[in-house]
Amino acid sequence: MSYTFHWEVPLRNLPQFLWGALATLEMSGVACLLGLLVAVCAALARLSKHRFLRGAATAYVEAIRNTPFIVQLFYVYFGLVVVGVNLEAFSVAIITLTINCGAYSTEIIRAGIQSIHRGQTEAGLSLGMTHWQVFRHVILLPTLRVVWPPLASQFIATMLGSSVASQISAEELTYAGMMLESRTFRTFEIFFFITILYFLMARLFSFLFSLTGHKVFREAWGQL
């Protein structure tokens, strides 16, 4: 092996990577929150009485879950251009990540809602709660509590998957690495370093979820 490693290349450009890491956190954080909203709506649609709503939600979930993210990304990226909407790559990445994360989370939330017994809803209504109150206190919060751990795994997967957004030149961590790579050709060192950063961010996500689970749902520590 006649290769000399140059670890000083990624280390000297640490500020760029930290900026990229923040961009990744921003991109995936926004996409996860919006995706959660989409998922709650789509899960309700999948469980609704209206055939059309049910069909549309099922088609959405199946179409997204059975195609690769990179293809979805290209589709949205070029599709928006075709219909004449010009957005920067970062926004396109957020939109696609939201659509993607929303579909996976829909199935998680649907399973959660189905785990709540019908009797609970009826009990809430007969106590004089409004439909909104029942939805909020009897369905949504207990559901989120049940699905918090799988939701955390999904959001971490979304964050790791956001690295693919570099392929449409959305400026995040992987893109920062690719830029530096094209100037220095230290491919291995740079991507190895970035991988460590992703690993740490995944841990951070996991910790944040554990913390919010603890604060919001009064769960015991260490569930995740």
Next chain:
Amino acid sequence: MPELLVAFSYKDVLFLLQGALVTIAMCAMAFSCGLVVALLIGLIRTARRFPALRWIGWGYVEIFRGTPLLMQIFIAYFGLSILGLELPRFVAVSIPLILYTGAYMGEIVRAGVEAVSRGQWEAGWSLGMSYRQLMRYVVAPVAVRIMIPPSVGFLVQLVKGTSLAYVVGYVELTRAGYIISQSTYATMLVFTLVGAIYFGINYPLSLASQRLEIRLKRHA
């Protein structure tokens, strides 16, 4: 934009289908070799008497499940050339996919092995069975049945994962689509087709996984 579509011909469709075959071949390679890694990881993660091995298995799974597949492909692809290995491109992009499969399937194997109750293990030990016999006659018959639905589900994830070989320029389905979209400008048509082909491969697998899971629950 009908005038743009003129450039798109049946040859392009054939090119896409060739790409799809490459995708399927990569999956077959990654899944079959990955399964060997997974069995190893699953067994050492359930080895009660060897804590050091258990930690290695745990670390392996954490690393591969806690980092992006895109990065794994980059690192393996460029790392192999640093090591001076001149591998065919198909093998070079398959290696990260094999290791990735090993981590995810390893967890499925572990879950299957752990689903066999402690009492059955003890019954096997007390009958004087060796570890191999125990695995073969007591654990495997139960564990394999439990492993099948999530394994089929993982195949879907793997098919989607192979699309990331795109980033190192390997011509599989996604890269084939990209090349054609650049040469014909029928971008939306091409990516609709590419998406449809992936869907055609994955949807039957998804359905099968769901059905198998329902059936397993019913017989449990």
